[in-house]
Amino acid sequence: MSIPVKLEAFEGPLDLLLHLIDKNKVNIYDIPIVTITEQYMEYIKAMEEKNLEIMSEFLVMAATLLRIKSQMLLPVEVKEEEEVVDPRQELVERLLEYKMYKYVSYELKDKQMDAQLLMFKPSTIPLEISDYKEEIDISELLSDLTLAKLHTIFQSVMKRQVDKVDPIRSKFGKIEKEEINLSQKILEIQQYGLEHRTFSFRRLLERQTGKMDVIVTFLGILELMKMQRIEICQNDLFEDIMIHYLANDIAPVDDFSIE
Secondary structure, eight states: OOOOOOOOOOHHHHHHHHHHHHHHOOTTSSOHHHHHHHHHHHHHHOOOOHHHHHHHHHHHHHHHHHHHHHHHSSSOOOOOOOOOTTTTHHHHHHHHHHHHHHHHHHHHHHHHHHHOOOOOOOOSSHHHHHHHHOOHHHHHHHHOOHHHHHHHHHHHHHHHHTTTTOOOOOGOOOOOOOOHHHHHHHHHHHHHHHHHHHHHHHHHTTTTHHHHHHHHHHHHHHHHHHSSSSSEESSTTTSOOEEEEEESSSOGGOOOOOO
């Protein structure tokens, strides 16, 4: 008793070839024609579809693959100043074109599915006024229009555009975002603590080069306190805060759970 084998359905011979190329993970510009042809012929033999029109398309492609295979097995006589034509070139161009249209069809299908989620409110305008259009007398509208008035309107519009520009901020240069890594800052604080053991919080902040650096340093201190690698003390109100480094090593950044 034979074991039934369920085959994938393909839209045509080019679709099957693309499947074989992806399955074998080969370059579409350098198709191993012998391997692909053998696999293609095995699929043809195992096809359950008996529709002659569909089968004829697959058989025509099978003949094309066999022709290309035979051309590549024959020796090629190379003449001077003559380019060697790859027998696979035409097939590759057809596959690329089919692949492009296939992906475009997927995009259109996605847009169709998105469009099905849209809902439109039916028109509620009464029929007696839906076709009403106010009549405009152009000659009356432009009767008192002169070049002087047009110039005044133009100057007014231009002035509004100028007023939109901030005279101060428009002269600012490009503001670059400071890239400061919290994990790296924690390692720096640990290195500093390992060297000094007890140090001033204010002195640590004075070593920083900018506002963002100070903020990230403060966050690093909080993380080290949470990990119980440092402790802080302040003898009196408004006095300098002293930091004591408790560990005898530097913990890797991966050991920290930074939230």
